[in-house]
Structures are given as structure tokens and as C-alpha cells.
Amino acid sequence: MGSKVVGPDKIRNIALLSHGGAGKTTLVEAMLYTAGMISKMGSVEQGNTVSDFHQIEIERKSSVNISIMHIMHDDNKINILDTPGYTDFIGELISATRVVEAGIIVVSAQASVEVGTQKAWDYLEEKPRIVFINKMDRENADFNKVLSDLKDYFGDAIVPFTLPIGAADTFVGVVDLLTKTAYQYEKGGKGKGKKIDVPAEIADDVEKLHTTLVERAAESDEKLMEKYFEEGTLSADEIAKGLLDGIMSGEIVPVYTGSAALNMGIDLLIDAIIKFVPSPALAGPVKGAEKVGGELTLERKPSPDEPFSALVFKLITEPHVGDLTYFRIYSGRVKPGDDVLNPNVQTTERIGQLFVSNGKNREDVPELLAGDIGVTVKLKNTKTGHTLCDKKEPIVFPPIEFPEPLVAEAVVPKQKGEEDKIAQGIASLHADVPTFFINLDTEHRQIIVYG
Numbered sequence: 001m002g003s004k005v006v007g008p009d010k011i012r013n014i015a016l017l018s019h020g021g022a023g024k025t026t027l028v029e030a031m032l033y034t035a036g037m038i039s040k041m042g043s044v045e046q047g048n049t050v051s052d053f054h055q056i057e058i059e060r061k062s063s064v065n066i067s068i069m070h071i072m073h074d075d076n077k078i079n080i081l082d083t084p085g086y087t088d089f090i091g092e093l094i095s096a097t098r099v100v101e102a103g104i105i106v107v108s109a110q111a112s113v114e115v116g117t118q119k120a121w122d123y124l125e126e127k128p129r130i131v132f133i134n135k136m137d138r139e140n141a142d143f144n145k146v147l148s149d150l151k152d153y154f155g156d157a158i159v160p161f162t163l164p165i166g167a168a169d170t171f172v173g174v175v176d177l178l179t180k181t182a183y184q185y186e187k188g189g190k191g192k193g194k195k196i197d198v199p200a201e202i203a204d205d206v207e208k209l210h211t212t213l214v215e216r217a218a219e220s221d222e223k224l225m226e227k228y229f230e231e232g233t234l235s236a237d238e239i240a241k242g243l244l245d246g247i248m249s250g251e252i253v254p255v256y257t258g259s260a261a262l263n264m265g266i267d268l269l270i271d272a273i274i275k276f277v278p279s280p281a282l283a284g285p286v287k288g289a290e291k292v293g294g295e296l297t298l299e300r301k302p303s304p305d306e307p308f309s310a311l312v313f314k315l316i317t318e319p320h321v322g323d324l325t326y327f328r329i330y331s332g333r334v335k336p337g338d339d340v341l342n343p344n345v346q347t348t349e350r351i352g353q354l355f356v357s358n359g360k361n362r363e364d365v366p367e368l369l370a371g372d373i374g375v376t377v378k379l380k381n382t383k384t385g386h387t388l389c390d391k392k393e394p395i396v397f398p399p400i401e402f403p404e405p406l407v408a409e410a411v412v413p414k415q416k417g418e419e420d421k422i423a424q425g426i427a428s429l430h431a432d433v434p435t436f437f438i439n440l441d442t443e444h445r446q447i448i449v450y451g
Helices: 024-034 055-060 087-098 115-123 143-154 200-219 222-231 236-249 266-276 419-432
Strands: 011-018 067-073 076-082 102-108 129-134 158-160 162-165 173-176 181-184 194-196 253-257 286-288 298-300 309-318 322-331 339-342 347-350 354-358 361-364 373-377 387-389 408-411 437-441 446-450
Touching: 011 024, 011 087, 011 115, 011 266, 024 067, 024 076, 024 129, 024 266, 067 266, 067 354, 067 373, 076 266, 087 115, 087 309, 102 115, 102 143, 115 143, 129 143, 129 266, 143 158, 143 253, 158 200, 162 200, 162 253, 200 222, 200 236, 222 236, 236 253, 236 266, 253 266
Parallel strands: 011 076, 011 102, 102 129, 129 253, 158 253
Antiparallel strands: 067 076, 162 173, 173 181, 181 194, 286 298, 309 322, 309 387, 322 373, 339 347, 339 387, 354 361, 354 373, 408 446, 437 446
């Protein structure tokens, strides 16, 4: 299934975040497979996932870079940014959370809330969140304990939207608490649940949790609250609207559950992203300045009819390809051959080829519109955090702010005369990894690297 050009009301941009080892990359595989974007799920152990394609990631069996994927679902496009779980690569997480409308925090049903879980929550700041409790098929998986821990750490905003049927060897499916519908899955199947009766042993819990969802929806709006008190119920559309409002305000954080490795419960998570993650159109305008460091007096609405503007959030240098530049479009549209302004360095850049990506696989597209995420090649002067915009309507977005380095080391060449080669290589690495810095110590004739 290929991509197609869609508008800002049909796009959802999400980042996957977690403590290392919670299963983000496997979740991406399951989402791609369920949506028909790939014909077979890869695995981290075998080193053949779409997301972790760099050699170092295959060797480490964990993510090092942001990886950008997308799926199509009911004419909607979901852009997925898979981030590293280990704090060594915190710059990738910061870049990803800057350009999405919401984050999905993946938590292991075995390990519960970990340090990386808390950091992921903090880096999302005021953006909406969804929690996915993964690995319900594993030994010692405990949904209720994880749910209790989530509430202890993050408060009453935590609300279950699905409930597992069984755990570990007995995990067979999930219940959608909004519709009170139970789904059973073929383990390792195509990810489409088959409707079954709600098991009797959890029927009371399903009723109580469904009522909680309706009450939380009503609490998000005074008119809905009045109707709920008067009539004791709300329509499906009213419940959905109330829940979306609560999620956008941060008063509700939905909790979904399943098994990414066995592709169980993933279809409900994909549906939830469409229903409960705000589109760029719904998220509203962004602010910028007339010049670098200026006051944020300008605004761009998420419309294809506005002047073009975008923020570069990632550079990757690939052999035989060159520099790949990943950017999030906030307004307007862009096509191959367009000349755009980089106001950070006051130069014009030509957009050559224009792609959307699924990991290392790139697909040519004729155009991209406001709200979308794209990639182009061989921009000469553009770096991470730079703005690209219409030459006639310039705007500068605030840069991405990265933390200060914590470690410094001297780099010494094995052979004399290779200092320049090393400096060039390290400078190229800094372009790919903005949290990695270089300085030349002329007194001691050493290259100092910071990270």
C-alpha cells in the first residue's frame, strides 16, 4: 500500500516513547503490518525491522536514531516517529516530540513504570498522551499492577480504554471499553480482532469502566455534564467529543493494551490514534518570528493555502545518497523543484526529490501539504532546527533546544597529519547528532568531543 497526498485534517503525527526494551520498534512493525504497509513482520532479534535499519541498531538490538514511518488507515495518514529508549540518545527524543501533536508511551506489562517512562512523560510536556501497555502475552504480565502504578506516578488522568482478556499464556484478546465489545485475536495473525462475547469473569469490570469513560467525557464540558445528569447517558458522538476534549487538555490519558509481538490489540490502538490524537488542523496555528531570536509575533495556520513553512528536525548522512533532511510542514505546500528560504542563514535552498519514508525505504511524492512530514536530499546549508519557508513570506520558528553535554573526551589521531580528517568526520557526526559537539584545543593540539 502506497502513500497519498492528504490534508492537515487527515494527518496524525505521533512519537513513540518508552524506557528501553518496552517494545516500541516491535509495535511499529505490528502497526505497519496491520495497516498493510508490509507483508511480514520483522523482529528486533533477527535485525530485520523497518524502524531499526542502521547497522549499529541491528548490532545493539535497540534504536539509536529517530526513525520515521507512516501508515494509511481509512484515508487517514499516521506519521510515526520511533525514538530511542535510552537516555544516551535524548536529543532524538527531543527532536521527535517537537514536531508531533501527541505521544504514545509504551510500558511493559512485566516491568511497569520505569525511569524512561517518567522521562518520556516529562518530555511530552503539555502534549496529549496515550499509554500502551505492551507484552501482555509475557510471563508475569500484570495489567492491573501497571495501571495502578501509572495512576500512582501520573495521577487520575490515567483511564483505561481497553481491558485485556487473560494474561501471559492465557492472553487471547482485549475488550474495547467504549463499545463494550470483546475481540479475540489469532496469535501472530493479521491483527484484526474477531468479536466474541465479553467473558463473564470480567463483565462487571467492563460495565464499571465503561461508565467511568462516559463520566469522564461528561466532565470535560458543562453542557455534556448537564445532559448526563438529566438523562443519565450520552450519545456515542458526544462521548467521543468529550473524551477528545479531555485528552487534548491533558485531563484524560487513555490506556490501551495488547501484545505487539503477537499483533494483538494493535488495530484498536490505530483506531484510537485517529479518534483521539488531534490532527494538525485541530491543533491550530504555530508562532514564529520575523528574524532569528526575534519575538514570536507571526503566525502560520495549518492550511495548504497559507505560505509554506517547515521546521527541520533531523539530518542523516547515508552512503551513496548524501544528506537526508527531515522536516515537518506547518503551513502551505511544497513540491520538487521549489525554491525555499532558509531564514536562519539567509540562503535559498532548492527542493530536489521529495519523499515520505518508512525507515530506510523512501517513496517519491509529487507534493506534501501542511501538517505532513517529509524528507528531501542535498540541501546545502540547512541544519537541524532551521526553518524553511516561502521567500516572499519569511518566518523563523524557535530552534530545537538540546541539553548541554555531560561528558568531554580528547580525540587523538593514530598518525600525525590526520587531524583535519578526524575533524571533518566529527563535524559531519555533529550535523547528524546535534547533542554531539566538537572543539579544537589549540594549546594542547587536541580535538575535544562533547556529548
